[in-house]
Amino acid sequence: MTESEGKCKKKMEQQKKGRGMLVFTGTAAVVAVAANIAFAAIKRHLDNNAKKQKDLAGSDVRVNLSPSEILNLADQIIAKSIKVHNSVASIPLNKVTYANVISPLAELQAEQFPLIHSCVFPKMVSPREDVREASTEAEQRIDAHLHMCSKREDVYLVVKAFAARGDWMNAETKRFVQILVRDFERNGLNLTASKREELQRLRALIDELSLRYIENLNDHSAFLLFNEAELCGLPPEFLKGLDKSENGQLKISLKSHHVTAVLEFCKAGTTRRMVLGAYGNRCGEVNRSILESLVQQRHKYARLLGYSCYAEYAVDVRMTKTPSKVFEFLKSMSTSLTELAMKELDILKDLKRKEEGELPFGTEDLLYYVKRAEEQNYDLDFGEIKQYLPISLVLSGIFKIVQDLFGLRFEEIAGADVWHCDVRVFSVLDLGSNELLGYCYLDLFSREGKYGHTCVVALQNSALRISGSRQIPIALLISQCQKGADSSPGLLRFSEVVGLFHEFGHVVQQICNRASFARISGLLVDPDFVEIPAKLLENWCFESFSLKLISGFHQDITKPINDDLCKSIKRWRTSLSAIKLKQEILYCLFDQIIHSADNIDIQELFKNLHPEVMLGLPALEGTNPASCIPQSVIGCEAACYSSMWSEVFAADIFASKFCNDDSNQHVGMQFRNKVLAPGRSKDSIEVLSDFLGREPSIQAYVESKTNNIL
Template identity: 70%
Template sequence: MTKSKRDRNNLLALTGAAALLAIAVNFAITAINAQKKKHKKKDLSGSNVLVNLSASEIHKLADRIIGKSKEVHDAVASIPLDKITYKNVILPLAELEAQQFPLVQSCVFPKLVSTSEDVRKASVASERRIDAHVSICSKREDVYRVVKAFVARGEWMSPEAKHYTQCLVRDFERNGLNLTLTKREELQRLKAQIDELSMRYIRNLNDDSTSLLFNETELLGLPPEFLKSLEKARTGKFKVTLRSHHVSPVLELCKVGLTRRVVAVSYGRRCEVNLSVLESLVKLRHKFARLLGYSNYADYAVDLRMAKSSSKVFEFLEDISAGLTDSASKEFTILKDLKKKEEGDFPFGIEDLPYYVKRAEEQQFDLDFAAVKQYFPVNLVLSGIFKICQDLFCFRIEEVADAEVWHCDVHLYSVFDLSSSELLGHFYLDMYSRDGKYGHTCVVALQNGSFVNSARQIPVALLISQFQKEVDGHPGLLRFSEVVNLFHEFGHVVHHICNNASFPKFSGLRLDPDFVEIPAQMLENWCYESLSLKLLSGFHQDITKPIKDEICKALKRWRCSFSALKLKQEILYCLFDQIIHSTENVDMVGLFKHLHQKVMLGLPMLEGTNPASCFLRSAIGYEAACYSRIWSEVFAADIFASKFRDDLFNQYAGMQFRKKVLAPGGAKDPVEILTDFLGREPSIQAFIDDKAAFGL
């Protein structure tokens, strides 16, 4: 999910702060009824999502959303402070949010999937307008004053309603509405400067067109098809650009150590001007955080996450790094021995890591991934994912016949509880490649589940991918990495559908970023166990023949091969990211050199490189939060090892996971959720043990 989309999701509730319920409901019903009259296909029970809107209809719907939002904000701003109650402020706000979210998404999701360029353009334009409007609404002091006055009254509410109200106040105050006007204006100036520098950092990287010239001998080991894809200079030498699609193959496959080093050094010293840009960015972020009452930017960024504080993140990363040291040292010894055999006594450098990891894996695992792919026809993989999730979480998936969709390849499904037959939600699958469609596998929440004031709204999700439907008349086949990715994303669909939070702000995928990936990461484990892999696989020419046991075992071992060293390298960047965003005036080059020696088992940083100048995740999008992927992977490993490893289809554990982990959404503290499910506080030990057991 993009940052702008996350921002819109977080602030959408403020668009209707204290609307009259009649206005909201009438607006939604009018739009939906108009769409129903237009289309003759089967009505989708419980869904307010509108599909197949024309470009003009998208623009008109966006106009109505923005118009009613402004009307609502004006209404709440006029409420006398002595008349404020839960029923005329907080409850209408929650009901309006539930109504508007699917309508907003009806404007937005066509940009990802529509076959019409005009519709995609209208969708993009409408999203920008809605986002800009939401941003304005989130800074309205008059609305904040009313919500804050309600909190001061101390009216009794349910715990979830209280948490919802606190989140509204928190979101306003993170926009500076509790500050003086002068400080608020300074906050906005800083935000504008941060945005401008962030975009400059990205532009500098995108504009870098540096290339290196090599002859064929210097590129020994690279496949002929890769060499054919390279441009040639007038001298006949091959041009290798400093882009990942060129650099990664060279570092992984080139047998010439000097070539690998030249490419790695050049790649690591790109855009040296970006060092000063990042230094300026970090200083501005610290100023921004201090205005909001935080001691540094890392504490501001982590405050709303499961980790809670920068110090907790440091402790987590240090503990993981220390736990991986023994395994990483053994892996490093193997790689150094391989280099000595192949290249003699040349010292092992960080640039050698990708090449010798791949060489070691080739020697240790008899895995031909082209042959493995033959066992994963896309439809068979999907049916296997459905079966595993249905068996594990006790629900039933049924396709909706004759549903209104935007392309003939799109299918709609309903999910029912197995014991009660209660409708839990719907999801669309838009699986196959076509022009103009979003190019990656992802899940989009179209309607969030909620139960506000006794009115239930069911969740609706969309899973998008770009798989080949058929190749030369045969069913499309998935690479193993695509199988894992599809299962991961379907895990997000399951999470969205099983959510049972009352307030839409806490439902679907609008959760703590440290927590939201944990269930999907946990479900990836079923892609590496023989019993479940056989349900996902079948030889494409005879699907009754599942993948062989020896391949399953090899895939499980391959998953964690040399993972300790790889993870230490990622931890190095995560620590760098945390330190620069929690400490003032850091010498970034000196810091990285120090961390590299400490974390990477004494292996020095490549001389002359400057990772801070090309560390995009810390510059924009994941600043002070690079640790989050490892965080979710660690706690997902704890859940799987504790509850499912010895019994993959334990329905009791599956239902407990559904009720205790998936259902609460953002209404409950994530640490409490995991502690309740595990019967103890979550631990890093299972993750460490996995790397030690399977890494070598």
């Protein structure tokens, strides 16, 4: 046991002892009466808590497995999976039924979902290196097996035979079976053997090219040298952390954190231009050639599967359905924002004239003058705001907001089995009926060896088991908050608060799902939809009511953020947002175009598209689009628009349903039951349209931006 583990164990033992201690005062007679009442209350509390712990222990999620237990469990998962798939595959095509084909596969997915995650999630959170290593190995074994299962033609033919019968029990079953068939066919199982072999060859080539592209960017270690005068405006603590050359010059690497700092703070325009130019030409011709080849191979891959281009293949399983819908969305957004973006650009150009004279305004100036405009127009000191955001208060505020909106009550389970003493476990109950809906693990504080980003992991999905019982969802929220020194409360940056609200949107989404099949449940929804609940909940970070609820000065929590600061935070949210969105639209359009047509000269495309979208601003000479748009190869190719899509429709939901009453539980319960509960059992556009009473629109989002010109 490490010293850290020993401290954790001691802390947990002290907490357990402390929960059972009561101090009685007063006369003997009062003590006697009070003791009876107190002991009865303690017994009820302990019985209730013991029941919660028993219920949690009865879930299929397993924590604190040893390395050998993780690897053994992985082997058991694989063995059971092979057995079930073999059994299903053995059914004659003329004897397929729901009971002998679909039900066994659905039950296997529901049963194995939490077991697989029991093997995999320790690599993200375990304080033990040997456990993390075993978890990584288990994930590799399981992934290889699942990949093999996804290409089993014998299972596909049986499922396809059932689907062809059209013998649906209900609409949800139909959708589940259609997704099973679709998953198989997107792996080429409806193709001839030779075409399937070619598909696999292309997939391997695409993976190899993608890896080379990413490695080139990650390994790029170039830097630029500057003296202090050329870096004027950068924070002193940033300059102190820079490496120096032999002659004392400061090294600015071409990594994003250095580049962003220079572009936001450096007063020297020539320095900003040099840094952005070098950053935009990383890996030069090498990565541009790789990107061109990648796009060609993706088109070939999609066409083998029957699509006209890769973009059509990528969006077919998304809310947008077609590339033309994506183009329509992006162009409507761009056109709607043009007038406001022009006004914002004029403001930035005027600031540059005042500071640097009549030098032309370029893309290297955008971040710097956006920052200056915000400093001049908003009296916001985020260091001061942090003093009002102790994590305990923020967390209790989030619980209250989620309770008031969605009728969810979070109750902490004392003494639950966890992997680190900082981890807390909550049962989530329906506020009205007290029905247990799910569980939530919170692992909020950073520590060595822990996954470095904030996210939610679905540990167990909602599903209707073959026994007739409902498997309840379980969520794990991982964050990187810093603990306070000694006994002082940990304080959060405002950006961390927004991040927590976002992730709690995913927790609510996971817990409120009531789909009958694990495959279409929880966070396994339409990729264009999955971020909408999280983006929606972010809105409460900018409303005065909720800002006051989650804030309190750390030395006197009765003093929340004042009204003027609340208003400034809300106005700051949309400051100079149109010009920023234009830049995002530029990248999304570039991504969609190259994946929608053949033989595109990506250099020429970017050169022409940049001034067209960015109000006449040209791309820096020599910019290599393959360097500045890495999204094209890291998992969201032809789908870069999706983040903006989610944010736009979340804004529509908030403005039309919640904005006039941001604690409206009637609307919140409608959202929970109509939008979150179905999961992927219904079409996402239909679900949103039913909730809104119309199709989703960009109008509310655009209006939220245009109402705040500096």
